[in-house]
Amino acid sequence: MRLEIDSKTGVPLTDQLVDQIESLIRGRRVLAGAKLPSIRQLAADQKISRFPVIEAYDRLASLGLIQPKHGSGFYVAGHIDDAERGNGRCNPRLAEEESNQILQQFNYPGETLKLSSGFIPESWRDVDGLTQAIRHASRMDVSSVIDYAMPYGDASLRHQVQMRLHLLGIDADLKNLMITCGASQALDLVVRFMLKPGDTVFVEDPGYYNLFGLLKLQGVKLVGVPRLATGPDVDAAEELLKIHQPKLFFINTVFQNPTATNVAPQVAFKLLQLAQQYGFSLVEDDIYADFQAVPTQRLASLDQLDRVIYVGGLSKTLSSSLRIGYIAANAELVKNLVDVKVLTSLGGTRFSEAVAANLLERGTYRKYLERLRRRVRDALSGAVQQLEACGWDVFDEPSGGNFVWARVPGIDDSTVLVDEALKYGVTLAPGNYYRPSGDDCAYVRINSAHTGDARAVRFFEAMGERVPKN
Structure with a gap:
């Protein structure tokens, strides 16, 4: 695999590697199944650091052009159809109630904690x-x-x-x-x-x-x-x-x-x-x-x-x-x-x-997802433990994501929880929002990302005190 990498051109070394290897693969000059040089070998051959090679291989894998095999190395992926994929480039051709329910998570008045929101925090984003x-x-x-x-x-x-x-x-x-x-x-x-x-x-x-x-x-x-x-x-x-x-x-x-x-x-x-x-x-x-x-x-x-x-x-x-x-x-x-x-x-x-x-x-999203999943998993686990410790009932064990569907035993209408939450600076969406019929519901949706907030903690504990004692 002949490459011509020039550190004096001003083009990042990673971009040069990606462009040239991609061209070789799409031009069928390197065939499917062929093993690529190891990261160490390619870096030594080109007299460059291993870091741009690592990033280049990561991007090529994200493009579906190469496949890493654990303990073996990197290999050219299967058939690439340039005509169908356009070389990976884009060319131009060619009822009031429900609305209010949705808007509440965006613009509820005051600086309240929106505990039922469907968003992950900005600080968690990349x-x-x-x-x-x-x-x-x-x-x-x-x-x-x-x-x-x-x-x-x-x-x-x-x-x-x-x-x-x-x-x-x-x-x-x-x-x-x-x-x-x-x-x-x-x-x-x-x-x-x-x-x-x-x-x-x-x-x-x-x-x-x-x-x-x-x-x-x-x-x-x-x-x-x-x-x-x-x-x-x-x-x-x-x-x-x-x-x-x-x-x-x-x-x-x-x-x-x-x-x-x-x-x-x-x-x-x-x-x-x-x-x-x-x-x-x-x-x-x-x-x-x-x-x-x-x-x-x-x-x-x-x-x-x-x-x-x-x-x-x-x-x-x-x-x-x-x-x-x-x-x-x-x-x-x-x-x-x-x-x-x-x-x-x-x-x-x-x-x-x-x-x-x-x-x-570029693989940026994949790396971000790895971090996000760990954070979401930890937050969800902590939220479930916190709610159950306060006496709340959780609808089964959440499989993942950032929602917990929970209720307070003895409270059959979640609008009671909504009213009580406001006293602690917390806004909740009542459970009937999530029912197609709009019928009463004991459960509320809780965003696990926000359960560590002091306002949420005080609210959970206060509602837990209302759980009937055996």
């Missing part, structure tokens, strides 16, 4: 990595600052999403993928195209209240299916299917909002059997996927995008402001959803897509 990627995109891809995005989304970002889905066992081609302005737009596009007023859908109870509002806005009938620790209650769903004919069933697979539980494999199989038997499709909302270090079973990996529409995104982990989401589905449906996207918003935000692609390509 702000430095974000700003570096923003500067890089502004400097190296000026057109991304001013031009429309491609309807399907940035080519390199779609390729990164494709590789991430492959790790989950979802074999999606690029024609099965589109980038959206957050997972919220992804859900909106599905609802706009696939549903009409009067249609029926199944949702989880409790579940994602923003989705409930969106569906109600479209005049869609919601039927709640109880959420258990193992996923939707499939026995209840089967009974409901004898009465209703849903077009779609919306499900959170991993770290469900708000219960933080996962769909068990046997439940996933049964859901797919019911979908086939009764003729509905499943919308798998997997927005919390990146919080999970070791992937569990996805509906889309079992179904391979036949009856499953898979939705994901980066807003919950990377940046809420960048608004990066995506849809994986059968190619014909994706094409139709792209048409709806163009009609309603012309396209995505090309600059945000370029920034996100840069973070994924």
Whole structure:
């Protein structure tokens, strides 16, 4: 493998290594399966430090061009289709109540602790990595600052999403993928195209209240299916299917909002059997996927995008402001959803897509996720112990993520907790927000990232004192 690295050009050594090795691989001058020189050997051959070689190999692995094999070294990955991937570069072508519930987590008056918020703290985010990627995109891809995005989304970002889905066992081609302005737009596009007023859908109870509002806005009938620790209650769903004919069933697979539980494999199989038997499709909302270090079973990996529409995104982990989401589905449906996207918003935000692609390509996002997962895991474990020590009941053991679905024994209506929390400078969303029917609920959603705050501690302890003594 002949490389010409020149430290006097002003081009970073890492960039030179990445560009030249990428060119060799894409030009088939280094074939799939070939072993690359070790980090030590390549550094010695080029008379450079090992650090730019380490970073270059990391970026090439993030691009899917090479694969590390533990204890063996680095190898060229499988077939790379330049025409399909565009060389990894993007060229331009082409109801009041629910709203108020959502707005409360943004602009509730005063300096209260928003204990039910859905966000991770700013201090946990990789702000430095974000700003570096923003500067890089502004400097190296000026057109991304001013031009429309491609309807399907940035080519390199779609390729990164494709590789991430492959790790989950979802074999999606690029024609099965589109980038959206957050997972919220992804859900909106599905609802706009696939549903009409009067249609029926199944949702989880409790579940994602923003989705409930969106569906109600479209005049869609919601039927709640109880959420258990193992996923939707499939026995209840089967009974409901004898009465209703849903077009779609919306499900959170991993770290469900708000219960933080996962769909068990046997439940996933049964859901797919019911979908086939009764003729509905499943919308798998997997927005919390990146919080999970070791992937569990996805509906889309079992179904391979036949009856499953898979939705994901980066807003919950990377940046809420960048608004990066995506849809994986059968190619014909994706094409139709792209048409709806163009009609309603012309396209995505090309600059945000370029920034996100840069973070994924360089491996910055992967390293950040490793740190974030540890922090989230520790916070969640501490929150559960803290609540249980105060006498609260936790809905099963959370599988991960940053939510705890909990209640105070003896208090059947969580609005009591909401009122009490204000006395301690804490705001909570009542549990009925998370129910499609809006019925009373004893549980509240708690963001584990904020449970260490002194205001939260005092509130937990005060409510714990109201737990009936045996």
